[in-house]
Amino acid sequence: MWIRALSASKDSLLSESFYALYEAAKTANDPAFNWCLQLREALDAVDMGFLWNDPTPEKVLTFKSSLIQKMREKLMKDDLARAKTSKSIPTYYSFKTNGETEEYLKCTHSTPIASMIINLRLGYNVLFLDGKWHKLVPLGADTVFCKFCGDSLSLLHITDSCPQFSALRDKFLPRSRTFDFNMTKLVNHLSATNNKLELRMSLNFLRSSVPLYS
Numbered sequence: 001m002w003i004r005a006l007s008a009s010k011d012s013l014l015s016e017s018f019y020a021l022y023e024a025a026k027t028a029n030d031p032a033f034n035w036c037l038q039l040r041e042a043l044d045a046v047d048m049g050f051l052w053n054d055p056t057p058e059k060v061l062t063f064k065s066s067l068i069q070k071m072r073e074k075l076m077k078d079d080l081a082r083a084k085t086s087k088s089i090p091t092y093y094s095f096k097t098n099g100e101t102e103e104y105l106k107c108t109h110s111t112p113i114a115s116m117i118i119n120l121r122l123g124y125n126v127l128f129l130d131g132k133w134h135k136l137v138p139l140g141a142d143t144v145f146c147k148f149c150g151d152s153l154s155l156l157h158i159t160d161s162c163p164q165f166s167a168l169r170d171k172f173l174p175r176s177r178t179f180d181f182n183m184t185k186l187v188n189h190l191s192a193t194n195n196k197l198e199l200r201m202s203l204n205f206l207r208s209s210v211p212l213y214s
Contacts, residue, residue, distance in 0.1 A: 002039065006057040046070035109199070116203045120187045125154050127210055134210045147213070158209050159183050165209050172205035174198045 005018035018036070025036040040052045048067050051060055060067075109117070112130065119127045125137035136153055137144045146153045148164035158165060159173075160183050174189060190202055 002055075003057050003060055006055055006060065042071070043067075046074050112203055113199050116199075116206060117187075117190055119155075119206070120159075120183075120190065123155060123183065123187075127155065127206070129206060129210060132211075132214075134214050136210070136213055153213070155210075156183050159186065159205075165205075168205055168208055172201045172208070174202070 005014055008015040008018070010016075021034055021036040025034050025040060028034050028037050031037040031041055040049065043049045043052050046067070048063065048070060051063060051067070115128055119129075125135070126139070127134045127136070136155060136158075144153045145151065146157060146162055146164075149162055151157055151162070159169070173186065174195075186202070190199060193199065
């Protein structure tokens with residue numbers, strides 16, 4: 001719409017309406033009644049305010065791709081910032097708030113491996129393994145206790161501390177060989193590695209532990 005207005009004939013209704021709003025926006029304070037002012041504020045928010053000053057269709061088209069990318073990243077950040085305050089999905093607080101692509105998304109892992117990495121990164125207590133959902137702690141449920149040790153049950157409990165799976169952790173997870181083990185370091189390690197053996201063994205750990213609670 002903006003490019004159409006800039007490209008329209010100067011004596012057209014579209015052009016005259018746009019420039020009337022454009023001039024009014026220079027002194028207006030309330031964007032609710034002037035979409036040109038809304039446009040200026042949107043451009044300023046992504047450091048593209050220079051496009052609002054003496055705009056031409058050629059100028060806008062030159063920076064169109066960059067503008068769209070910056071707006072996409074801003075909207076993503078805004079959405080994630082709101083999600084981080086969610087009380088119904090508490091794991092949202094740990095989500096990233098930038099628009100950069102994580103390296104693990106560029107990998108060509110098999111579906112089971114990719115699903116495992118997503119499960120671990122979310123840190124959520126409902127996992128999808130080998131075509132089946134496993135609900136460690138159902139949505140909306142009160143605290144669920146581990147049937148093996150009595151502590152509060154979660155994915156973090158299984159991967160980090162439950163004594164029932166101590167031998168499995170030593171067998172399957174890249175533990176002391178590469179780092180002092182904990183869930184966060186495991187997630188970061190598996191997201192970055194292309195070591196297929198470590199990835200398969202970590203998946204085998206989940207396959208050997210999580211279904212025991214189903």
